[in-house]
Amino acid sequence: MAASRLILASGSPRRFDLLKKAGFDFEVIKPDVEENEDGSIPIRTLTEMNARLKAEAVASQHPDAVIVAADTLVLLGDRVLTKPVDRAEARQMLESLNGNSHQVFTAVAIVNYRQGRERCFDVVTDVHFKQLAGDEMTAYHEKINPMDKAGAYAAQEHGADIIERIEGSMTNVIGLPMDEVSCALAEFGVEPESN
Numbered sequence: 147m148a149a150s151r152l153i154l155a156s157g158s159p160r161r162f163d164l165l166k167k168a169g170f171d172f173e174v175i176k177p178d179v180e181e182n183e184d185g186s187i188p189i190r191t192l193t194e195m196n197a198r199l200k201a202e203a204v205a206s207q208h209p210d211a212v213i214v215a216a217d218t219l220v221l222l223g224d225r226v227l228t229k230p231v232d233r234a235e236a237r238q239m240l241e242s243l244n245g246n247s248h249q250v251f252t253a254v255a256i257v258n259y260r261q262g263r264e265r266c267f268d269v270v271t272d273v274h275f276k277q278l279a280g281d282e283m284t285a286y287h288e289k290i291n292p293m294d295k296a297g298a299y300a301a302q303e304h305g306a307d308i309i310e311r312i313e314g315s316m317t318n319v320i321g322l323p324m325d326e327v328s329c330a331l332a333e334f335g336v337e338p339e340s341n
Contacts, residue, residue: 150335155204155215164322169338177203185226193217193253194266201255209259212334218321220297222248227297236298245277250319269323271314
């Protein structure tokens with residue numbers, strides 16, 4: 147049986163890097179969808195809704211391919227943190243995370259219309275932030291672009307400056323929980339080419 151074609155339905159360079167480093171051969175098609183950022187929706191429902199939306203938008207154009215899509219959001223207490231709308235909100239998010247613990251939720255949707263199969267799951271990781279002074283937060287945001295990141299930070303970009311420890315999947319915090327994704331893709335007949 148021919149290997150299934152794999153498409154990453156994402157414009158995220160972080161998800162691209164994770165899938166590439168894991169040895170998968172894939173193409174990228176950015177889904178043309180408007181993500182739901184309604185923080186009043188429970189985070190697990192919201193991330194799954196967005197991951198499915200992205201996967202199905204690409205699957206409808208490429209029914210023969212296996213599509214993988216994901217959505218990552220940050221939960222601080224009962225508050226959902228999406229991507230900041232501006233630098234001021236990015237700063238407020240970093241201040242609210244400062245010295246606190248929060249959870250990172252990533253929902254992954256894998257779809258193949260030809261096989262009539264869909265799998266959706268989520269992974270949760272606990273992240274504990276250091277207690278930072280104001281100038282340390284400013285310095286961190288000068289090193290990265292917080293605007294395209296849920297919670298206005300990136301674990302893979304100078305994460306040691308702000309993160310005390312991570313309990314669970316590091317790749318989940320970056321945007322794609324690779325252990326779980328690799329296992330799920332294997333169920334769809336998609337294996338990495340190299341390790």
